[in-house]
Amino acid sequence: MTGEMTLRRALVGSFLLGFAAVAQASAGNGIRVGGSSGRLHPYIELEGRYDSNVAFDQNANQSSGFILHVRPGLTLDSPGESVAVKLDANLDWAQYLGKNSNLSRLYGEAQLGVGVNRRGTLGLELTDGFRRSSTTHVLSFSGAVVENSNSLTLAVPWRPGGGAFVTTVSGGWDLSTFEAFDKGLICGDPTLPDCDAGRLAKLGYSDVRGGLELRWRFLPRTAAVLQGEYWKRLPQDSQLSSKPWGWRVWAGAAGLMSAHLAGTLKGGWGSISDAPGSISSWLANAEVEWLPVETASLKLGYVRDIGVDPGQDFGFTSHRGYLDARALLASQYTAQITASYEHRDYPKSNTLDAADLLVVQPSADIELTRWLRVGAGVAYTKRTSKIPSGGHQFPAFDFDKTEAFVRLRGTY
Amino acid sequence: MFRYTVWAFLLAPTLALAAPAAQAPAARPRPAAIAGMTPDAAAQIPDAKKLEIAEQSLRAIRKTVDRVAGRSDEARVEKDVGKLNCLNAQLTQMKGLAKVANQANDALVDAVAKKDSATANTQFARVAIATDKVQRMGGEADVCLGQLAYLVDGKTSVQVEQPEGLPGMDVTQRTPPPPPLVAPPVVRPVNASQYY
Numbered sequence: 001m002t003g004e005m006t007l008r009r010a011l012v013g014s015f016l017l018g019f020a021a022v023a024q025a026s027a028g029n030g031i032r033v034g035g036s037s038g039r040l041h042p043y044i045e046l047e048g049r050y051d052s053n054v055a056f057d058q059n060a061n062q063s064s065g066f067i068l069h070v071r072p073g074l075t076l077d078s079p080g081e082s083v084a085v086k087l088d089a090n091l092d093w094a095q096y097l098g099k100n101s102n103l104s105r106l107y108g109e110a111q112l113g114v115g116v117n118r119r120g121t122l123g124l125e126l127t128d129g130f131r132r133s134s135t136t137h138v139l140s141f142s143g144a145v146v147e148n149s150n151s152l153t154l155a156v157p158w159r160p161g162g163g164a165f166v167t168t169v170s171g172g173w174d175l176s177t178f179e180a181f182d183k184g185l186i187c188g189d190p191t192l193p194d195c196d197a198g199r200l201a202k203l204g205y206s207d208v209r210g211g212l213e214l215r216w217r218f219l220p221r222t223a224a225v226l227q228g229e230y231w232k233r234l235p236q237d238s239q240l241s242s243k244p245w246g247w248r249v250w251a252g253a254a255g256l257m258s259a260h261l262a263g264t265l266k267g268g269w270g271s272i273s274d275a276p277g278s279i280s281s282w283l284a285n286a287e288v289e290w291l292p293v294e295t296a297s298l299k300l301g302y303v304r305d306i307g308v309d310p311g312q313d314f315g316f317t318s319h320r321g322y323l324d325a326r327a328l329l330a331s332q333y334t335a336q337i338t339a340s341y342e343h344r345d346y347p348k349s350n351t352l353d354a355a356d357l358l359v360v361q362p363s364a365d366i367e368l369t370r371w372l373r374v375g376a377g378v379a380y381t382k383r384t385s386k387i388p389s390g391g392h393q394f395p396a397f398d399f400d401k402t403e404a405f406v407r408l409r410g411t412y
Numbered sequence: 413m414f415r416y417t418v419w420a421f422l423l424a425p426t427l428a429l430a431a432p433a434a435q436a437p438a439a440r441p442r443p444a445a446i447a448g449m450t451p452d453a454a455a456q457i458p459d460a461k462k463l464e465i466a467e468q469s470l471r472a473i474r475k476t477v478d479r480v481a482g483r484s485d486e487a488r489v490e491k492d493v494g495k496l497n498c499l500n501a502q503l504t505q506m507k508g509l510a511k512v513a514n515q516a517n518d519a520l521v522d523a524v525a526k527k528d529s530a531t532a533n534t535q536f537a538r539v540a541i542a543t544d545k546v547q548r549m550g551g552e553a554d555v556c557l558g559q560l561a562y563l564v565d566g567k568t569s570v571q572v573e574q575p576e577g578l579p580g581m582d583v584t585q586r587t588p589p590p591p592p593l594v595a596p597p598v599v600r601p602v603n604a605s606q607y608y
Binding site: 053054055056057062100103133134135136137139141143144181182186187215217221222223254255256262263264285287289301303318320322324338340342357359381383395396399401 | 584586588591592594596597598
């Protein structure tokens with residue numbers, strides 16, 4: 001029996017060594033597909049993450065924990081002249097360690113971009129993004145959720161002449177569904193409608209949208225833009241969700257202001273109906289980006305926007321400031337910091353007056369070899385809310401957490 | 413079952429190591445008999461065989477010259493000056509050697525007809541040496557095209573890989589980042605575990 005075990009181990013070793021020899025031959029170069037220009041890179045990413053606030057009980061006792069993420073995935077980049085394809089897809093098994101191990105889940109993410117005739121007069125751009133994750137953009141949920149979302153966009157740019165004036169017609173379909181994270185429990189009191197997992201599962205929706213963009217490059221790297229968008233929400237259950245629709249119009253300029261300074265200055269107006277009632281507001285996007293060298297940038301911006309979170313009365317207006325600074329040093333070391341602060345006002349809601357979210361994440365990344373990268377970072381999240389008098393302070397409305405992660409990625 | 417597992421494990425590394433070798437381009441056939449040919453060595457070959465080998469050698473020369481000339485034309489279309497110069501340098505010499513081989517073959521046919529063995533041996537050796545050189549230069553032409561890449565599809569392609577972490581390059585396509593994602597802590601029932 002022992003001899004058989006030894007033999008098995010030896011065979012497994014030789015098996016792995018055999019494939020290691022192949023991997024060493026071209027690790028990082030990928031697999032050539034579609035002629036000589038396309039490259040397929042399978043990869044695997046391992047991430048260890050500490051979360052200071054994984055869970056808390058109904059008595060508000062907070063507990064921390066470690067999560068191990070295993071993400072097998074692939075990237076495909078085929079930059080052809082007639083058709084260009086870009087794909088990044090991965091599965092993500094999140095294994096919670098210790099007492100929270102039953103929170104382990106399978107997630108996934110995929111981004112696909114297909115561009116047709118990008119240098120021609122008439123082109124086609126198709127993008128699709130899928131995400132199954134425990135994270136969400138929605139700030140009106142009372143507890144942790146798992147969100148499945150898919151966003152499909154089809155755009156047709158028309159570039160007559162030299163391409164200085166581009167007209168783009170686009171259409172899109174966004175689909176989102178939600179489920180309770182843990183055994184159907186969202187928040188502490190099951191008698192409250194906002195804590196009902198069955199109700200949460202019916203808050204899924206589809207957004208359909210159409211848009212038109214006019215872009216005129218009056219300088220080689222500076223453009224004036226005029227954008228318009230109409231959208232309509234089709235809720236899964238119209239008894240539990242309103243059926244809002246709305247429009248936005250933006251006008252402004254984007255591009256280089258000087259050799260090392262780029263920016264955006266856009267303003268506009270937007271309106272949402274049946275959110276419930278009507279919400280109208282001015283819109284703005286002001287952004288400045290400093291590009292001291294080609295491999296470094298510092299971006300600072302502000303956005304004023306409107307939107308609707310799932311539910312009956314969660315139409316909102318928002319102010320958001322953001323920071324994104326990154327530098328690539330010696331073609332090998334990347335340092336980055338992103339930060340965002342968002343304030344949302346829910347003027348029609350009986351549950352939530354306002355929500356604030358602060359996220360700060362500094363990180364660093366090193367390319368050890370062409371096929372191996374390591375990275376580490378810290379993320380701080382703080383969420384606060386303003387509740388109307390007589391309202392309920394749900395767990396997801398007020399919390400903070402600190403996360404630290406170490407990441408290792410091997411790419412074939 | 414165990415026996416099949418053993419075979420699978422044994423075969424896998426073998427196949428894996430054999431795979432790169434299988435992808436390597438096949439070596440071009442070079443007539444061993446004519447490599448390093450001398451008139452004395454040619455004397456050991458019957459005249460009829462000499463004529464036959466010489467004819468085969470001329471065909472091999474023509475084929476090699478045509479192959480390199482074709483790729484030179486492709487390089488001209490692609491406007492790849494470096495590749496074109498490299499190919500033309502080889503091609504000029506190969507054409508000269510082809511001319512020498514043709515003249516030597518004519519002289520060989522005459523000499524065999526006249527039963528002039530000394531001249532036949534000399535001319536046969538010239539054909540053999542020219543063939544050897546042409547084939548060697550054909551191989552060098554392949555190398556100068558960039559590690560035999562030409563043998564796959566024959567078209568130059570430039571692949572630019574942008575390192576991760578670079579800021580966006582098209583400064584007119586600017587959209588603000590999407591709202592940040594948030595993961596609220598999970599609410600556990602009191603009796604969910606022994607720790608609560």
